[in-house]
Amino acid sequence: xxxxxxxxxxxxxxxxxxxxxxxxxxxxxxxxxxxxxxxxxxxxxxxxxxxxxxxxxxxxxxxxxxxxxxxxxxxxxxxxxxxxxxxxxxxxxxxxxxxxxxxxxxxxxxxxxxxxxxxxxxxxxxxxxxxxxxxxxxxxxxxxxxxxxxxxxxxxxxxxxxxxxxxxxxxxxxxxxxxxxxxxxxxxxxxxxxxxxxxxxxxxxxxxxxxxxxxxxxxxxxxxxxxxxxxxxxxxxxxxxxxxxxxxxxxxxxxxxxxxxxxxxxxxxxxxxxxxxxxxxxxxxxxxxxxxxxxxxxxxxxxxxxxxxxxxxxxxxxxxxxxxxxxxxxxxxxxxxxxxxxxxxxxxxxxxxxxxxxxxxxxxxxxxxxxxxxxxxxxxxxxxxxxxxxxxxxxxxxxxxxxxxxxxxxxxxxxxxxxxxxxxxxxxxx
Numbered sequence: 001x002x003x004x005x006x007x008x009x010x011x012x013x014x015x016x017x018x019x020x021x022x023x024x025x026x027x028x029x030x031x032x033x034x035x036x037x038x039x040x041x042x043x044x045x046x047x048x049x050x051x052x053x054x055x056x057x058x059x060x061x062x063x064x065x066x067x068x069x070x071x072x073x074x075x076x077x078x079x080x081x082x083x084x085x086x087x088x089x090x091x092x093x094x095x096x097x098x099x100x101x102x103x104x105x106x107x108x109x110x111x112x113x114x115x116x117x118x119x120x121x122x123x124x125x126x127x128x129x130x131x132x133x134x135x136x137x138x139x140x141x142x143x144x145x146x147x148x149x150x151x152x153x154x155x156x157x158x159x160x161x162x163x164x165x166x167x168x169x170x171x172x173x174x175x176x177x178x179x180x181x182x183x184x185x186x187x188x189x190x191x192x193x194x195x196x197x198x199x200x201x202x203x204x205x206x207x208x209x210x211x212x213x214x215x216x217x218x219x220x221x222x223x224x225x226x227x228x229x230x231x232x233x234x235x236x237x238x239x240x241x242x243x244x245x246x247x248x249x250x251x252x253x254x255x256x257x258x259x260x261x262x263x264x265x266x267x268x269x270x271x272x273x274x275x276x277x278x279x280x281x282x283x284x285x286x287x288x289x290x291x292x293x294x295x296x297x298x299x300x301x302x303x304x305x306x307x308x309x310x311x312x313x314x315x316x317x318x319x320x321x322x323x324x325x326x327x328x329x330x331x332x333x334x335x336x337x338x339x340x341x342x343x344x345x346x347x348x349x350x351x352x353x354x355x356x357x358x359x360x361x362x363x364x365x366x367x368x369x370x371x372x373x374x375x376x377x378x379x380x381x382x383x384x385x386x387x388x389x390x391x392x393x394x395x396x397x398x399x400x401x402x403x404x405x406x407x408x409x410x411x412x413x414x415x416x417x418x419x420x421x422x423x424x425x426x427x428x429x430x
Contacts, residue, residue, distance in 0.1 A: 001023050003033050006020055006023070011044045011048070015053070022057075024041065028162070035165060045177060050176035054176065058180040062184035065156060066153075066188065068155075069105070069190035071190035076105060076191050076193065077281050078107075078186055078191035079106065079197070079277065080195075082182070082196070083204065084235075085350070086245045087116065087197075087199075088250040088254045089197065089269055091251065092258060093274055094148065095258065095304070096274050096294060097274060097277055098144065099297045100278060102277065102283060104148075105137070105147060106118075107149050107152070107155065107186075110363070116250065116361075116362070122316070125317055126317045127315040137149055146309075147310075147313075148314075155188040155189060156184040156185050162181070179215060186223075192229060193228070193229045193230075193281040194223055195276055196233065198234045201238035202238050203240070216234055216429045219232060220232050231280050231430045233272060233425060235272075236265075236425075236426065239381075241265050244376070244378070245375050245378070246356055246361040246375015247361060248373055252324055258303050258307055265381075269425070278293060330374055330397050331398050332399070332400070336393040336395065337389045337392065338388055342417055343419045345415060346382060347381065348412040348414070351409075356374065358399075358405060359396065360398060360399055371397070374399075377394040379391050380392045393410075393413075395409065
């Protein structure tokens with residue numbers, strides 16, 4: 001079997017069989033296939049796609065490239081988002097599910113580009129660490145039913161090598177490659193039930209509903225073929241999900257939601273994710289029962305207590321829950337006011353995510369340091385009536401704030417004469 005022949009086969013749009021995909025993945029992982037040949041294959045996949053069987057075979061071989069966590073816990077669940085702006089759902093959903101009696105074993109990453117990362121947000125708590133050994137990870141799951149670790153070298157290691165090539169060869173935005181990358185890590189991490197939040201819109205990697213459905217369906221099918229329960233929620237990312245963009249600001253939002261504050265889109269999506277997870281792992285029988293569990297765990301403080309317990313278990317300073325003012329603040333804080341009146345029709349998530357990056361809240365390359373205090377607070381939301389000079393946003397940074405950033409922030413808010421209803425959940429695929 002020769003890599004040259006397999007590149008040619010894929011270039012012609014012919015499906016690769018299981019043995020050929022095994023040869024490619026394991027050969028590349030061992031260093032037997034050079035980067036230039038793998039890059040050529042990735043480009044052929046980008047243009048010609050892969051069948052569902054090919055995508056599944058690719059995922060399974062990526063899992064086999066490293067270790068697999070063998071976890072034996074009841075109601076074992078994981079949640080993954082494809083990346084969005086002001087998306088703090090993991091920090092809300094994970095403690096709720098653990099407080100509900102599920103075991104939440106999650107592997108998360110850092111933010112890259114305009115989308116935030118769960119690991120960065122959790123490091124807003126001084127001392128918090130996601131570098132747990134397998135033994136520590138399993139022990140914590142036994143003790144408190146919740147642990148979040150960073151991506152490790154041992155789980156699906158070939159994914160990291162392939163993604164590095166995709167990143168520099170313009171082949172990131174390929175649905176089969178995205179699906180296999182996400183699902184290989186989810187399967188290697190050992191969860192029985194996987195809930196996927198697939199973002200759709202201008203602020204997401206999948207801008208069209210058609211692409212979001214294809215990605216969601218592919219990942220659900222891969223999971224089913226691996227004997228996992230998988231559900232995908234396709235949610236809107238044209239507008240920011242929460243009221244804050246930036247690490248400390250979003251952590252504060254997550255704490256406030258678990259203290260009972262309602263942040264419409266963020267709270268509604270969090271409840272939907274919890275509901276689908278509880279149903280998928282057979283913890284409840286109906287959506288009504290799941291909704292009651294969600295509300296009860298927040299109102300009684302049990303979910304917030306689980307959040308504190310989790311942060312403390314991973315070395316974080318849980319005293320910040322009691323005094324949110326302890327979180328450091330950016331030196332430069334600037335309010336942005338509306339330059340017109342009307343109802344807000346949209347708040348463009350992509351430019352706001354990019355502005356937050358420029359303020360210091362995001363990174364352009366993987367090893368870049370970020371400013372945990374930087375970000376944007378959004379004071380008015382879609383459907384709100386706004387008068388000229390009303391406060392609509394606040395910028396936080398330790399850098400100088402240019403007039404261009406101010407103008408870009410203001411122009412991200414679009415106004416109209418009538419109140420519009422926005423859509424949050426497009427579809428749920430099981």
